[in-house]
Amino acid sequence: MPWLTALNARLSRWALYIASICLASLLVVVVYGVVMRYGFNDAPPYVEQVALLLVISVAMFGASTGVRESGHIGLDSLVRTLPPKVQFWCKVAVEVLSGAFAVSLILGGIEMALSTRGTTIPTLGLPEALRYLPVIIAGVLIVLFCIELLIALFQGRKVEASWH
Template identity: 70%
Template sequence: MRWLTAVTSRLSRWAMYIACACLAGLLCIVVYGVVMRYVFNDAPPYVEQVALLLVISVAMFGAAAGVRDAGHIGLDSLVAMLSPKLRFWCDIAVQVLSVAFGVALLAGSVEMGLSTYASTIPTLGLSEAFRYLPVLLGGILFAVFSIEHLIARFAGTEVVRSWH
């Protein structure tokens, strides 16, 4: 379990670093686009596509780090009223559903990436499949982090958060 925690903790930190870098890049590209459009009356055509890729990346990597650190939305007040045994099984159900969601993201992004591989993003010249890369990586991270929570729950331990 220690090696898994070491790997997932590092993956979670890198996911958050990537999300933060993409958020900073998003801020820069949007400000650049606004200045170019309204000050110089010369809107670059690629700004919207780059911003869209960065938004997807921020969402997927940030959400994955949130899954690792149990920062996702929950009904804690309702679950706290349950018996310890029911709380255990509610947590197991949440983690199993999170694994299923990660696998669904992975499968859907692979399917969409394969179906759009031949097309290109209009102003970037990249394959449309590139749009689905953050979703694919996010799906893998969702599943891995949720599996770590399942293993820890059955072992009777807690997953130590990457961000204290």
Template identity: 50%
Template sequence: MRFMKRPNDFLFRALVVVASLSLAVLSVLVIYSVVMRYVFSDAPDFVEPIALLLVIVIAMFGAALKVREGGHIGLDSLVKKLPPKGQLIATSFQHICLIVFAVMIFFGCLQMVEATAEDRIPIIGLPESLRYCIPVIASVCIAMFSIENLLALFAQKQK
């Protein structure tokens, strides 16, 4: 269990920092854009594509962070009413579904990275594939966090 915890602790902290910085930058960009548009009547073009990238980072990394914390979407009210063995099965199934979902995101977005590698995001000129690299990274984190939670679940059961 410890072999998963250390790397996942590092990943978790890195995701928190990146997602937090992305949220801060997004907030500043939106304020800047609003001020420029309504005070100076000069809306900057670059804000929207950068903001879209930041929203993808915040959403995908935030989802991975919630998986690590066990705060992902679940039917807790139903699961809590099940007997202990049923709770174990339901929670295990939930984590397996998350792992399958992460694998599907990984391969789907990896195909999009390859397909859009030559394209550029208008205005800012960054590779279009950057939009799909973010979910690739997040899907690896989601899978790793789900595996850690699954291992912890069975380690706890054996005690």
């Protein structure tokens, strides 16, 4: 278990770094696109596609880190009113459902990547399947994080935040 915690802490930190870099890059790309369009009347055709790739990356890598840090949306006020044993099983259900959702992300991402592998992203010339890479990677990360969280729940311990 310590090796999984160490691995997941590092992966979560890297996912957060990637999301942060993508968010900063998104700001730069969008500002550049706006200035070029409205300031110089010369809109670069690739700005929208690059921004879309960056938005997908920010959302997916940010979400995966949020799962490990248990930062996802929940009904804590309702769950806290329940008996401790029921609270425990609610937490288990959340992790199992999050893991199942992550598996659907992986499978759906792979299916979409395979179905679009022969086409290219307009104005960029990159494979269309590239759009689904962050979804697949985030899905794998979420599965790993859910496994770690489930093990920690059954061991009665808490997972430390990645940025300590």
